[in-house]
Amino acid sequence: MAIIEAEHLTKSFDSFRAVDNVGIAVGDGEIFGFLGPNGAGKTTTIRMLTGVLTPDAGSARICGIDIHDNPLEAKTMMGIIPENGTVYSDLTAEQNVLWTAKFYGMDSASRKRRAGEILADLGLSDRRDDIVRTFSKGMRQRVSIACAIIPSPPVLFLDEPTGGLDVFSRRLVIDTIRKMNEEGSTVFLTTHNIEEANELCTLISVINRGKIVATGSPEKLKKSFDRANYLEVAFEQTVEREWFVHPGISRAEPRGDKWRLYTEDPDGTVKYCAALAEQRHLKILSIATSAPTLEEAFVQLTEGPQ
């Protein structure tokens, strides 16, 4: 059964169609990555799924509860880190977390115990009684995450949770997402960090110009872009782009001291490079074939018709 379901979600702002007939189905226990370039419709979609924004058309259900017909019931099923939302600066870290927990009907003892555990996990034990106004961006984001996970919700919506964070904070956030998922939460994650999505997600959808352009596991998405296979070769001497005009090479791009050669025939291209070196008296410093990365699949999917 899908825990997060959306059908035909559509939203326009004046004449601009931000989200166009989007359908999503995320199964129980998945970490779902929702990727797309800036302005693709990620945040608008997440805002409709979480009941912040009313769609022009379509519907969304969380744990089977329609978010627009029963917003309060549906929202008690989720913890959310909004993209632009921050915590209350005039409250302490603990006050923010405890106040949030009350919305989910947690009793006083559970609230205090769980808040203590979460703040400790997120490295905020020492600052729990400090006003959030004095916190760094990373610490505020950790308080925001603490607020989202305090009720141990069945569904977690995370909109760019690691954006602008330092390595330490980012690692803590990722570990927390993993832990919540292991404890049973289904995670809906938007991120600009493709490697992060590759590392975390079991299912990914790519949205571009308001439409879903691909859905699948990270490996499936990469495999669907076999044509993005390439090899990188470095020569000791300077080489010209025209030398790579060859039937097996679709594109040649300089990358630092190397050339990246896109090909559907890596073996043939290796042989061609060896022949080229012999013919032009070049010395090959390195040569390596690479499978397509998720980033390349993402770029191909979102840069429009090739």
Add this chain to the structure above:
Amino acid sequence: MNLRLFIRSVLLVTEKNMRIYYFKGGVIIFGLLFPFLMFLTFFIGRALNLVLFFPAFLGMMLFFSSSSTGPLITPWEKREKTYERLLSLPVTLESIILGDILAGSLFGMVITTIVWGAGTLLIHLPLADPVLMVVTLPLGAFTFAALGTLLSSPAMSNPSNVMLLSNLIRLPLIFVSGIFIPLSQLGDWEWMLTSLSPLTYLVDLFDGVITGSAVYSPALDIAILVMVILIFIAMARMIQQYNLSKGI
């Protein structure tokens, strides 16, 4: 809608507002100093019958204290980016609006009760209708806290712009609401003008509570204030819903 969840969300929004916006030293000091300064402004050095004018003074206090901070809350939260977080919690737009109104009402009632208590102690204010007082205080507070929330609804993220709008609307009301001239002494056109202000009906209720000399019947005053509350809430909801649909 689940009523238990709804009431809980209203109370939690109220709690947040009280903690963040009302339980502040500056707000409380202003809330207490303001009536004192207004008292000095209107009563000292003038040969006025304090008992006769005190109902209007109480009305003015309840009006200002209930509607003082409400206009700032939503614009402030939009600027601080906490509004988005609030919306993502188990709340609805209605629970946010009612939570804002309830917080303003509580603040207004506390300040006005202190002023009323001080008046009772210092000038031996009579109390002609105690039961009506129990209705008037929360009803008046709710009415003008709803006005405060309505004023916070237009899409403005700069609190100073909101305060300008708020003062532009609130200040003229005190001049057309029977505060400076008792309703019973107004001429025809003045009567017409004052009847357009909801503050008039609150002042009239306080007249009934304290001196027992209301111009309108309490039922009419109450009915009009209830109608005004519903209109303010409906307008606030409509504007905020529109802003949300536009992503602002």
